[in-house]
Amino acid sequence: MRRSPAGLTALLLVAAGGLTACSSDPAEDTVKAFVSGWATGKVDDVGFVTAAGGKIAAGDVLSQINATYGDLTGQPVTVTTSGGTKETGDNASTPITVRWTLPGGVEWSYPSTVRSTRAGQDGWSVVWEPAIVQPDLAAGEKLRLRRVPATRGGVLDASGKTLVGPQQVVVVGVSPERITDLPALQKALTTSFRKIKVDLPLKDLKDRVDKADPGAFLDLVSLRRPDYLKIRDEIKPLPGTVFRDETRQLAPTRAFARALLGTVDPATEEDVAAKPGILVAGDQAGHGGLQQKYEDMLRGTAGLSVVIERQGTDGKTEDTKLFTAEPVAGKPIKVTLDTRVQNAADTALAAEKQPSSLVAIRVSDGAVLAAANGPEPGGVNTAFTGQVPPGSTFKMISAYGLLARDAITANTVVDCPKTVTVDGREFKNSHNQALGKVQFHVDFAKSCNTAFAALAPKLGSAGLQEASTALGLGGDWDLGVDAYTGQVSDGGTATELAAAVFGQGSTVVSPLAMAGATAAVAKGQFQPPKLLLDPAPPAAAAGPQLDADAVTALRGMMREVVTVGTGTALRKVPGGPVHGKTGTAEFQTGSADTHSWFIGYQGDIAFAVMIQKGGAGSEAAVPAVNRFLSALNG
Secondary structure, three states, X not given: OOOOHHHHHHHHEEOOOEEOOOOOOHHHHHHHHHHHHHHHOOOOOOOEEEOOOOEOOHHHHHHHHHHHHHHHOOOOEEEEEOOOOEEEOOEEXXXXXXEEEEXXXXXXXXXEEEEEEOOOOOOOEEEEOHHHOOXXXXXXXXXEEEEEOOOOOOEEOOXXXXXXXXXXXXXXXXXXXXXXXXXXXXXXXXXXXXXXOOOOOOOXXXXXXXXOOOOOOEEEEEEEHHHHHHHHHHHOOOOOEEEEEEEEEEOOOOOOOHHHHOEEEEOOHHHHHHOEOOEOOOOEEEEOHHHHHOHHHHHOEOEEEEEEEEEOOOOOEEEEEEEEEOOEOOOOEEEOOOHHHHHHHHHHHHOOOOOEEEEEEEOOOOXXXXXXXXXXXXXXXXXXXXXXXXXXXXXXXXXHHHHHOOOOOOOOEEEEOOEEEEOOEEEEOHHHOOOEEEEHHHHHHOXXXXXXXXXXXXXXXXXXXXXXXXXXXXXXXXXXXXXXOOEOOOOOOHHHHHHHOOOOOOOEEOHHHHHHHHHHHHHOEOOOOEOEEEOOOOOOOOOOEOOHHHHHHHHHHHHHHHHOOOOHHHOOOOOOOOEEEEEEEEOOOOOOOEEEEEEEEEOOEEEEEEEOOOOOOOOOHHHHHHHHHHHHHO
């Protein structure tokens, strides 16, 4: 058989060894020409026959080879001979090695065999059969890729116990082709979900149904199995509902530190686009909070399998597995959250209709034990990142500064008139309170603004900054997640300083920052709050020891707030004596709305509660603290 120069070149280029001398074995030469041309698509000089002996064109062989690739189409593949040709009469066989580079750079190689024959032929021809591509392939079959998800790392508490891990859920959805009365279905679903306190957003359901394929599964909500079982008998018979069992990474409850932890949900189109080749449709991804920030660590690396999809005897498709690159499990993260304290915090805010936040910190070491947000526990983690005026809770910081400077003592008489004017600006007390000439600890317990405004010059702008820094406000501490440490007014003018000493002016803080400051008073030293234990961010140094006489006096004044002051509703709360300070924070000029605050500590737990537009501290924040401590110590 005469060969063109190009065909001769193809015979000489063998992937296994580059240029070689011409073989004296015609059968082996034919196979080498086929192997060389397999990847380049140039096998016109090679003769082919089918397993049945009939001739088949080279172009058809290439088409059939490509058809077997299936999901591996476009992936790099090399083919080399891996041994000598064995001839038996008019037939021969040559071992080859097929090497694939799969998605993610995974290497897969395996042996195969090329049969050749000269029976009834003018020279040697390759016997074409799908088994050349992969020994288990039969006619009409293709190679398929199956993604093998990695086990996602959990979120652990300080003892290593799982806070967020795999749980069974039921995805509730609707299928357009099964719906007989959409308005009636929406009404029935809304009624049922209210029984398990799930607010189901169905405003866009009609539009989704109109645009979807008739047999589509339109997700509505994922329910923990215990919640699903409570309403199963009501929603399962409804015409149009469909259900799917899944495993999701979940916290102990739906509300549990949700804004801080984030959630793990099906990857969105945006997620997949942001991480091409790493995330694919159907994967799970972290959204918000720690789950999103530490997504790469928690997610792990997916594995993959190469399979042949075959029709089973029962009509169902079955996979014959050829190769698997095992997934690499994600690594867990460890946090300081305490299940008991977090549940109590979530319970405390569950009754609030206004946006609210609660942070609890262990006094002895600064560990964040709870971070709750309500009434919807997801969304923005205001407990850590809120930037709001602290109101009269800031009197704790100002009082410490005044006491530490020896400007006054707890027993110094400080007048508390109804109003006081500083450089033409009038300051007043809540409800036009006027205590008259009383000792400073009474001014503090009853939260007298005018007394503090009058004392502002004794503290001064430098004293304001010193006290704030000593209690950690505005500090540079890293929890491993977004957090706002506060910004204190510079007290640059007399009126700004007068406002700043009782938490107005330009001072803004987060509940986390105020909980940290309160813990500092209880401990006698500022300990930077910590949340993430592994991977732990760089540790910030603890502050210097606070003035012992000043904090001793201040603790007594904070106890008086609860015994005879603005926080008496906490006087009989279970769990031991509570020390604290109420706060009412104006946040918008001309508005009567105020944020309601309470900061305090009981035993080894310091806490801060902020209810947006909640009114006075005693009106909303104190009842929330009552619920928190009652749940914690109940």
